[in-house]
Amino acid sequence: MATQEQDAYICRECGAKVAPDRRYCVHCYSPVGRGSSRAHVDLARETATTHRPDPTLVFSPEKHEEIVRRARSRKRIAIAGIMALLIIVAGSIVLSTVNRNRRETQRTMVREQAAHRDLNTVAEALERFKEDVRRYPTNEEGLACLIRKPAALRQDVAENQSAWFGPYIDNLPEVDPWGNDYVYRTPDGGRNFELFSPGPGGESGSDSRFRVGSQSSY
Template sequence: MSRKHPISAFRSPRSQQGFSLLEIIIVLVLIGGILVLVGSRVMGGADSGKVKLAQSQLQTLAGKIETFQLDTGRYPQQLSDLVTPPGNVSGWLGPYAKESELQDPWKNPIEYRIPGETQRFDLISLGADGKAGGDSVNADIRNE
């Protein structure tokens, strides 16, 4: 009865085969494709979240403008009037906003137009691209 030595149960390094270069490249391409797909979904979700944040931010800022108007009897001439008191205005009880609140989630300045197109004033975020118009996350966002 011949017994094999335990070490002889392993193959010699010469008889083992590894992956070919082509197989490694295919696996890397597949992994890369999966990472791109996951990354685009995560990044797309971040932009979608910023759109909702911008909508909420514009509504909050509109409320602060209304509070300014109640205190002073007039609307601010520019958004910076919410941060620092404008000259010749009585009843200013601010600051009503922080300087950082005057920028949208993409760090672009929020546009303030008085009078507005359909209301007393308009607040507008130009979206992710910071340009007028656009669609999806690049679309302009307005207070309602």
Template sequence: MNTGTSKLRGFTLIELLIVIVILGLLGSLVAPTMFSKVDSSMRKTASAQISNFETALDTYRLDIGRYPDRLQQLRVGEHPNWDGPYLPKEIPTDPWGNEYQYKKPGSDGRAYDLYSLGKDGQPGGEDDNEDIYNQ
């Protein structure tokens, strides 16, 4: 019969604290980089959606002979030459949940302006809050 005591070895409190501190330091170095990538990808998503809108708007113009007065006309139309819908799904919001801005006629002699107000949902701004325009 084994009469010896079994020794269970675990981690000491100081060892656990050291591991927690190391994980915290790693997290503080990695997290800012990852969050900046998220904001950058949201701006790229908005630009890609604007490009899709531009294609739909150009196709609408080819069929009807003019650009629509409202983006909703890309989904539903009453004109005899309307051959839509020109967007496969409902009109999306920008990556921050705001409506895209569409103005016809556009500024500087352009046929229309199409843009996102950026992260803050307000005109103007800098960095992530900057408006994203069609080119």
């Protein structure tokens, strides 16, 4: 036992006893020993490497902690960069969707307002037509008689109690903002009328949200 203790090496860095068959201190990882151990260290220092000037420093706890700390720092930076990129991409997608929905809503509102405005304008012209002619246009005459005198009314004013004093509208809208024709019809030969736009859904008659009639307030 005493012989083993005498043969043991003493670490010059931390003073710990190291077994003679060890090349490095198990406490501080410093190289110890004689002869072949020192030759090993010298050979390692002479070995060319592109990673570090002294390969023996890999066993230094301080160096090891520094390497681990740098690796963790790079990992945190990479994760933060990826998260920031994902947030930017997600924000761009959400913003684009919100803007697209807002523009679509605005276009829908503008079209609906234009449809109501056209219907009210034509309905007012129909009322002025009725004041002069004593009836609304027939289905055969249609809305065209608001800007052109119908053939049935091309008679001498003295022979008729009614007369056409148009045009009753400057610009007659023919299609609604969705590209559909405005529909005019009278079910009783001109005593009442119904004017509507099929709208975006193609509704007809009383089902249409864009509708005026002789009994409607507009």
